[in-house]
Amino acid sequence: MEIIEKTLVGRGLKTAWLDGGKRGANILCFLHGFPDDAKVWLPLMQHFASDFRVIAPMIRGAGKSVSCRGLHRFTPDAIALDVLQILRQVDPSAKKNIILVGHDLGGILAWHIARLIEDRLRALVIINSADLIQVWRRKSMPRQILKSWYVFIMWLPLIPNILWRVAPHLLANIGYTSGGLPQEFTAAKRNTAILHQSMKQYRAFALEFLRKRLWRQTAALKVPVLAIHGKKDAFLLPATLAEFAGLALNIQLRVIDGNHWLQLEQTKKIYQLIETFLKDHKVAA
Amino acid sequence: MRLFSPDDDVALSLALKKQKKLAWNLEKSILWKRGIDFSKPLVPLDEFNIMFPGPISPAQKLVISQFMGLLMAATFSETEKALGRLRTEAWESLMQNSATHPEIIQLGEQFFAEEDKHSRAFDRYIDLFAKGLGVDSAVLRSLLPSVNSGWIESRLRRNAEKGGLILWWIVATVEEESTMIFRQMIPFRKVLDPLYYELHKRHFEEEARHMPYAFMILDMCLDRGPFCYQSRMSLDFMRSEWLKMIWLAMELGKTLRVRQLKEIHPFFAELSALLGNFKMRHIPVILYRFLRRTPYISPFINAQYHEQLSQHLKTYHCPRLPLPSPQPDPIGW
Numbered sequence: 186m187e188i189i190e191k192t193l194v195g196r197g198l199k200t201a202w203l204d205g206g207k208r209g210a211n212i213l214c215f216l217h218g219f220p221d222d223a224k225v226w227l228p229l230m231q232h233f234a235s236d237f238r239v240i241a242p243m244i245r246g247a248g249k250s251v252s253c254r255g256l257h258r259f260t261p262d263a264i265a266l267d268v269l270q271i272l273r274q275v276d277p278s279a280k281k282n283i284i285l286v287g288h289d290l291g292g293i294l295a296w297h298i299a300r301l302i303e304d305r306l307r308a309l310v311i312i313n314s315a316d317l318i319q320v321w322r323r324k325s326m327p328r329q330i331l332k333s334w335y336v337f338i339m340w341l342p343l344i345p346n347i348l349w350r351v352a353p354h355l356l357a358n359i360g361y362t363s364g365g366l367p368q369e370f371t372a373a374k375r376n377t378a379i380l381h382q383s384m385k386q387y388r389a390f391a392l393e394f395l396r397k398r399l400w401r402q403t404a405a406l407k408v409p410v411l412a413i414h415g416k417k418d419a420f421l422l423p424a425t426l427a428e429f430a431g432l433a434l435n436i437q438l439r440v441i442d443g444n445h446w447l448q449l450e451q452t453k454k455i456y457q458l459i460e461t462f463l464k465d466h467k468v469a470a
Numbered sequence: 471m472r473l474f475s476p477d478d479d480v481a482l483s484l485a486l487k488k489q490k491k492l493a494w495n496l497e498k499s500i501l502w503k504r505g506i507d508f509s510k511p512l513v514p515l516d517e518f519n520i521m522f523p524g525p526i527s528p529a530q531k532l533v534i535s536q537f538m539g540l541l542m543a544a545t546f547s548e549t550e551k552a553l554g555r556l557r558t559e560a561w562e563s564l565m566q567n568s569a570t571h572p573e574i575i576q577l578g579e580q581f582f583a584e585e586d587k588h589s590r591a592f593d594r595y596i597d598l599f600a601k602g603l604g605v606d607s608a609v610l611r612s613l614l615p616s617v618n619s620g621w622i623e624s625r626l627r628r629n630a631e632k633g634g635l636i637l638w639w640i641v642a643t644v645e646e647e648s649t650m651i652f653r654q655m656i657p658f659r660k661v662l663d664p665l666y667y668e669l670h671k672r673h674f675e676e677e678a679r680h681m682p683y684a685f686m687i688l689d690m691c692l693d694r695g696p697f698c699y700q701s702r703m704s705l706d707f708m709r710s711e712w713l714k715m716i717w718l719a720m721e722l723g724k725t726l727r728v729r730q731l732k733e734i735h736p737f738f739a740e741l742s743a744l745l746g747n748f749k750m751r752h753i754p755v756i757l758y759r760f761l762r763r764t765p766y767i768s769p770f771i772n773a774q775y776h777e778q779l780s781q782h783l784k785t786y787h788c789p790r791l792p793l794p795s796p797q798p799d800p801i802g803w
Binding site: 416423425426427437438439440441442 | 479
């Protein structure tokens with residue numbers, strides 16, 4: 186089924202997304218992470234396109250989603266508003282149920298948006314990611330702090346901007362190789378313009394987290410949550426059930442043998458896990 | 471033995487379905503109505519009666535066999551009960567911190583349910599035996615091993631609370647030993663008490679299916695933890711060996727109480743008389759026999775009897791006590 190890139194102008198900026206699948210069906214919304222764009226979801230979207238309406242927003246600065254100066258359009262709330270505008274465009278009547286699937290930073294976003302649209306949300310799927318509260322809980326884990334070395338670099342003023350301009354391909358390849366991105370996708374990810382833009386997300390998320398003290402416990406999600414982690418993820422330790430305490434009432438955790446980009450490395454396996462999960466929880470298309 | 475891999479969710483799911491489908495029922499699957507045939511032994515013995523030198527009459531040999539059978543039944547029942555009591559500390563927190571698929575938790579639920587069923591089955595046999603002798607079950611149980619929230623259990627609890635693995639090493643040993651015991655009983659099934667044989671057969675069926683679970687828990691912990699955790703945990707096997715030996719010495723010592731019971735029933739009188747034979751052995755000889763050659767007891771203490779256990783110890787470089795290598799005597803009747 187054809188999946189095409191669409192755009193809208195929302196709150197003064199052009200926002201793009203990939204759109205396809207079965208018209209009139211419930212919506213599977215895929216949220217990409219850093220330093221990807223929505224095309225990272227294409228193989229998985231193709232699998233679900235026959236049963237669901239599949240959309241994958243391009244986060245600010247990726248694809249045709251125009252970037253801007255400053256960090257104000259990169260905060261979790263700002264990006265959530267962009268995604269909600271896309272959902273309103275795709276489903277103006279707001280009658281369709283939504284299943285959110287997030288990877289990496291997109292997973293953090295998915296948790297955030299899930300709390301905003303819980304009445305329409307049927308399920309949440311997180312791939313190689315963690316909620317900000319989980320991240321906060323890992324602050325005393327030396328192994329996680331070591332794996333997150335790149336986050337600390339991105340928080341520094343000026344230095345990351347200089348690094349991206351001086352050697353963007355080198356830095357990108359370090360990230361992709363250490364994250365285990367399959368070779369066939371590495372070459373395609375030479376668009377380094379996105380790296381600089383999506384780096385703003387890290388800063389914006391961190392500032393918002395501290396400013397609004399987002400580590401304070403919110404009410405646990407009632408929708409079923411599937412968390413999938415790659416055992417060999419170079420950037421995140423696999424989650425444990427204990428970490429999800431207070432975040433979700435119905436959590437299913439799966440840790441499989443894989444790296445950071447599971448949706449590309451093991452598309453079929455991820456598709457089967459999500460499909461079985463949705464069937465078990467009676468989340469119909 | 472085909473082990474469960476904690477990463478293989480498909481195989482775990484199939485194993486879970488199989489276990490649930492084939493699980494036996496305590497009331498319906500064992501013919502309790504047939505009762506115990508007191509003229510028959512419960513377990514075959516080593517042919518040379520190494521623990522009881524001197525001439526042994528057939529009646530005495532029968533009593534030894536029946537008592538050994540009761541000792542084993544009580545050991546299985548008590549360790550399985552203790553496992554259930556330590557479930558929260560030894561398993562639930564582990565699942566919260568290590569489980570990688572929901573099937574691992576579901577298999578664990580099934581495992582604990584089956585262990586509880588086994589302990590009730592063995593308990594029921596002991597009660598039936600006491601009833602057949604015409605004595606109170608508590609009187610018979612005063613001679614048999616127990617794990618009654620005493621020092622051993624508190625030690626296991628403290629270790630489990632710190633994420634230790636002593637209990638799981640003991641479980642793995644008992645699981646492997648129980649399958650070994652049944653295999654030793656098979657050639658003698660026609661001479662053994664049918665109810666006892668059937669009990670062990672049913673026990674064996676489920677143990678063989680769920681035995682890999684204990685080894686999987688060990689794999690999950692020893693394979694994945696940080697290096698300092700692995701180093702600390704690798705010593706837990708040795709700690710489990712010490713605990714087993716101390717527990718065995720304490721519990722076998724209860725047998726001496728039979729002297730106070732000899733007036734109650736000829737069974738106890740016969741056992742009491744046999745203690746005299748037992749005392750003819752020197753203590754170092756007794757210890758040596760226990761560590762190396764005594765059926766049913768040596769495999770409990772000495773890991774070298776067990777293939778999978780030995781393999782795990784080698785894989786994870788776990789040190790163990792320098793026990794002598796097994797030299798089991800042939801079993802017969």
